[in-house]
Amino acid sequence: EAASAPMRIPFMGEVGALVGGRWRVCQPGAMRAPALLCLAILLAGCSGDPKPVTAPEPTATPSPTPTATLSASPTRGPAIDADVDGDGRADNIRLASGSLSVTMSGTKKVVAVAVTAEDPDIARLLGTADVDLDGRVEVFLETARGASTAFATPYRFDGVTLHELQLDGSPARLGMGGTVTHGEGFRCRPDGLLEVLSAESADGERFTVAKTTYRLTVTDLVERRRTSTTGKQGDPLVAAAFTADCGAVNAE
Numbered sequence: 001e002a003a004s005a006p007m008r009i010p011f012m013g014e015v016g017a018l019v020g021g022r023w024r025v026c027q028p029g030a031m032r033a034p035a036l037l038c039l040a041i042l043l044a045g046c047s048g049d050p051k052p053v054t055a056p057e058p059t060a061t062p063s064p065t066p067t068a069t070l071s072a073s074p075t076r077g078p079a080i081d082a083d084v085d086g087d088g089r090a091d092n093i094r095l096a097s098g099s100l101s102v103t104m105s106g107t108k109k110v111v112a113v114a115v116t117a118e119d120p121d122i123a124r125l126l127g128t129a130d131v132d133l134d135g136r137v138e139v140f141l142e143t144a145r146g147a148s149t150a151f152a153t154p155y156r157f158d159g160v161t162l163h164e165l166q167l168d169g170s171p172a173r174l175g176m177g178g179t180v181t182h183g184e185g186f187r188c189r190p191d192g193l194l195e196v197l198s199a200e201s202a203d204g205e206r207f208t209v210a211k212t213t214y215r216l217t218v219t220d221l222v223e224r225r226r227t228s229t230t231g232k233q234g235d236p237l238v239a240a241a242f243t244a245d246c247g248a249v250n251a252e
Contacts, residue, residue, distance in 0.1 A: 078130045078133055078135075078247075079130040079134075079135050079136055079137045080137075081127075081128055081137070081247070081248045082128050082137065082248075083128075083135075083136065083137055084102045084104070084128075084136060084137055084139065084157045084162075085102075085104050085106070085107075085109075085136060085157060085159070086134070086135040086136040087104070087105075087106045089105040089106055090105060091103060091104050091105050092105065093125060093128070093139055095115070095123060095124065095125050095141065098114060098115055098117070098120050098123070099112050099113070099114055099115060100112065100113055100115050100139065100141065100155055100162065102139070102157065102162060111157065111160075111161065111162040112162060113155060113161075113162040113163065113164055114164075115141060115143065115153075115164070116143065116153070116164060116171040117141075117143040117144065118143065118144040118145075119144075119145075122142060122143075122144070122145050123141055123142060123143055124141065124142045125139070125140075125141060126140040126141060126142055126152055126244075126249050126250055126251065127140055127247065127248040127249040127250050128140065128247060128248055128249070129188055129246040129247020129248060129249050130247060131154065131188050131192070131194050131216055131246065131247075132192040132193075132215070132216045133192040134192075136156075136157055137247065138154040138155060138156050138165075138216070139154070139155040139156075140152045140153070140154050140155075140244075140246075140249045141153050141155065143171065143173065144173055148177050148178055148179050149175050149176065149177040149178055149184050150175075150176050150177055150251065151173040151174060151175055151176070152173070152174045152176060152186075152244065152249070152251075153165065153171050153172050153173060153174070154172060154174070154216075154221075156216065156218065156219075158218045163218060163219045165216070165219065165220060165221055166219055166220045166221070167214075167220065167221045172221050174186045174196060174244070175196075175198070176242075176243055176244045176251040177242060177243070177251070178199070178241075178242050180201075180204040181200065181201045181202065181203075181204050182198075182199065182200055182201070183197070183198070183199035183207075183238070183241040183242035184197070184198055184199075184241065184242070185197045185198075185199075185240050185241045185242050185243050185244060185245070186244055186245075186246060187240055187244070187245035187246055188245070188246035188247060189213075192215075193213050193214065193215055193224065194213070194214045194215075194216065194221065194246075195211055195212070195213050195214075196211070196212045196213075196214065197209055197210070197211055197237075197240055197241035198210045198212075198241060199238055199241035199242070201233075204233065205232060205233050206230060206231075206232055206233075207230065207231050207232070207233065207235075207238045207241070208228055208229075208230050209228060209229055209230070209231055209237050209238060209241050210226070210227075210228045211226070211227050211228065211229070212225070212226045213225045213226075
């Protein structure tokens with residue numbers, strides 16, 4: 001019995017049919033006929049119902065779509081000491097002739113505001129603190145003084161103008177200090193709020209401490225919450241009601 005002819009694997013792109021056990025190739029280029037017509041001619045001469053076989057066309061591998069890389073969003077946080085405009089550099093803060101002025105270290109822009117002090121001779125710079133954690137410090141000045149208590153007023157730069165912050169329609173006066181039975185203080189909280197404390201005692205041992213929390217707007221201190229609690233002399237809360245604990249503000 002005659003040996004069967006070996007099966008030939010079609011080349012890529014060939015069009016033909018299996019006729020009598022052999023692969024018959026149609027060459028459209030040579031016959032000047034399109035591939036489909038060539039295939040029809042081959043099928044016409046085949047017995048049975050042969051299935052045309054077409055070698056698979058190569059599949060192109062899609063190129064990966066480039067992904068855009070987003071720039072990191074700028075973040076704001078506590079400003080460095082004396083950085084009034086929030087550019088990361090300390091600015092030149094000056095108090096003279098009843099006016100607070102700030103010269104920006106980067107742009108050299110100068111902003112100024114009149115200082116409302118009970119006595120111009122006592123006005124002095126206490127320091128700076130970024131109370132609301134917006135990346136710009138507030139400037140604190142001593143603007144009033146009593147027998148045992150000094151009072152501070154914060155000033156705030158909004159990007160254009162320097163403002164003397166108001167409380168209930170007047171320049172804010174934040175007390176620092178006190179006596180054996182009475183204390184005034186304030187502190188900057190880690191949530192960006194300002195807490196004002198007032199301690200009262202009948203015997204100098206047990207105190208009732210009132211706490212009022214404020215948020216800062218461009219021009220005002222706005223009350224958020226008012227609570228009270230009790231404590232003994234030496235408790236951290238009672239001690240906080242006799243001083244300032246806010247950034248680089250120095251109540252001494």
